[in-house]
Amino acid sequence: MSGRTAAFTGTVRAAMQPPPCLTATTPVAAAVSAMADARQSSILVVDGEGAAIGIVTEQDVARRITFQVSADTPLSAVMTAPVIGVGPGEPLWRAVGLMRLRRLRHLPVLDAARRPIGMLHRFETYAVASGGLLDLLEALLAEDNEEGFAQTRSAQAGLARSLLDDGVPAADVIGVVSEINLDIHRRCVERALAAAPSPPPVPFTLLVMGSAGRGESFLFPDQDNGLILGERPDELHAAVDAWFIPFAEDLNARLARAGFTLCKGGVMARNPLWRKTLSEWKQQFTLWTERRSPAALLFGDIAFDFRPVWGPAEPAAELRAHLARALALRPAFLAALAAEDAKFAVGLSFWGGFRDDEEGPGRRTDLKLHGLMPLVSSVRLLALREGIEETSTRGRLATLAAAGTISASERSALDAAFGIIVERLLRQQLDDLAAGREAGNLVDTAALAKADRSALRDALKAVATFQKGTRAALTGGL
Known part of the structure; x- marks a missing residue:
């Protein structure tokens, strides 16, 4: 896989470097020495819990520190705050686009508690996406809503053309398109959750199927998705379903606004057939392999490429193991x-x-x-x-x-x-x-x-x- 392709399929973890960290009371003279000793162009400022609260860069040294303040001035007086950061699992293409959009030279990588675990530097990070792809990265980082996601999907054609012209194999290009699409799916889930009146009553896993599940999406695919719901007592079935019915409708609608057309065959989470507990999914797969009806064969062609993209992955792994056992017992289905x-x-x-x-x-x-x-x-x-x-x-x-x-x-x-x-x-x-x-x-x-x-x-x-x-x-x- 080429370096340019890696800019879209990898995560920031692969490109980050260890970040020097100091407390807010550290004198600026000590901070400048620490930057020189570490051969780094920035230092993160952390609080007593280790969370990032500010950043000091070599430009800050030139503009705010040198000949401006005394050597014993604390970092808290010269740092830039708050800190803009990304998580280690963030797609690298989004991080590069964010640096490009915000004109950042450094982008901290923070864990869930905002503790620094890495740093992206503009020169090294841009190297994996040099040339005209930088402009495409900025175009792909549209507004963080469904309308912006639709613009991102439209920009994929330009991205695909650029990668092909750059000699990237087409099979890798559709993998890049697929990864960006899955990122949009995850963000649509987050927005649907934020719009819900209450937290989900049980955990759930979003599955994508068909070409999305294989990571082989072309331009403008439709939706093929479903939900694995957490187990619940029979007496809570109605209450749990009452929460997930509007949520699934909202999720599929958001994906449609983002440019993923509604599946004509109804293979979507809003259809109860594709929204079940793990035990119900297992029963459904078993039933399909036993009956071998035309509908079962059609659904199997789509569903058996399932892949988890949001939520706990363990239910999907357990469902995959169950499917293998069911097919081994009933080879007539295959x-x-x-x-x-x-x-x-x-x-x-x-x-x-x-x-x-x-x-x-x-x-x-x-x-x-x-x-x-x-x-x-x-x-x-x-x-x-x-x-x-x-x-x-x-x-x-x-x-x-x-x-x-x-x-x-x-x-x-x-x-x-x-x-x-x-x-x-x-x-x-x-x-x-x-x-x-x-x-x-x-x-x-x-x-x-x-x-x-x-x-x-x-x-x-x-x-x-x-x-x-x-x-x-x-x-x-x-």
Whole structure:
């Protein structure tokens, strides 16, 4: 992963340095000496509990201390307060954007009690996001509300284009887009909680599913989410549900205002089917694997890529373990799912030409439906059969190869196919937006250079072979 990609996918913990700390009564002369000895350009001022209450930088030394005050002046008289800081888990892209927006040279990293645990310095931090990406970081850091989040989502197209042009692989770019989207989800939860009339009656975990759960979102995805609620006595069911019904409605509405359209299939927390206690989720998964109805197969295709993004992660881990046990006991479910997924054939004709999925005179190919999804679903099926917890396609391929389920060469070919299909889809979406069209999944294969068409054709052939092999492995068919 390139340094520029790391600016968006990493946290501030990876970029911070140890911060020198002194008390408010420390004389400025001692503070200047401490800065020189530590070869640092700033010092944090802390109170008796160790919490940050101010900051003194080399610019303060030049403007407020040198020839201005006596050597025994306490730091409290010259420090800048209050301290603007971020938490160690804050995405690095937000921290860089905040420094850029506030024109900060130093940004303290503080724990929950506001005790300093690190410091970000502008020069070193900007180095991971040099060039034009700095402007994009500032554009991405819109106002901290749903309307600002929608602007952030719009700015993602510019970010994606810049990263692609910088040589970042498209598979990494959609990972960056996904991480920013998950950050927006978390902030929408926080705002919905702040707007609620009371704290939640039980703990809960927000799950994202589908492409969000895999970390493979393209531009402008819709919502696929649900809640795992904490257990409650039966007699409190009505009271707990009475709190979560308006909360879930508000959360989904906030996400919609932030640019995540409502799921047409209703896979959202406001739908009771996707808002349950852990025991109810387990029962639901068991029921799906037992009945193997068309609805169960459809829901499984979406839900089994679930990933926790807010709240305690333990319920999601326990649900993942339960799913592995349920599928091991009922392998017929995966066989039925393989047969269902096989209906989505790759976008090649019998003679090797590209499939025509466009209505009217056009001849564009739906590379999501007839390229990406056959690969994603086939990899998912094998990962579920093996009880693999990883949800991303590339992560699943790596784990399957490490376990010997697929060969190293097969993993390499499928990794390459994934990257080629993702790049064609993402570039087509960017071209659609540039032309004033809605970003879609129909790719103009005729407009591709000959080498790109050949590479795409080979990628789809590799997916078709893998899809047939997976179906045979799971169903016993040829």
